[in-house]
Amino acid sequence: MGGNSRQINELAEISRDSAGKPALVFGTSQDVTERLQAEEILRQSEKKYRTLIESASEGIFVIQDGKIPFANPKAFEIIGYPAEEMTRRNFLDFVFADDRQEPSTVM
Secondary structure, eight states, rough: TTTTTOOEEEEEEEOOOOSEEEEEEEEEEEEOOHHHHHHHHHHHHHHHHHHHHHHOSEEEEEEEETEEEEHHHHHHHHHTTOOOHHHHHHHGSSOOGGOOOOOOOOO
């Protein structure tokens, strides 16, 4: 068939008669080739992203609900706090007091 290989997920069950002999086999087959290819593409993309973020010379933070659930290694180096402390404190704790202000509402 054109030399293409496919990944197939199969599930089968045997139904036996009263003597215990196989009487019927039923099951399903599903071509999962595209799903597995998509998963591999995603893995490669995540690997590139992780390499980029972890080797960046800039500090990169994710701020969510006032916390820092993620920061790259350079961010920890710049701020000077270990990951455990940065992720449990409010991000405003790391902002100079004079620079703290409520964001303005854009209309």
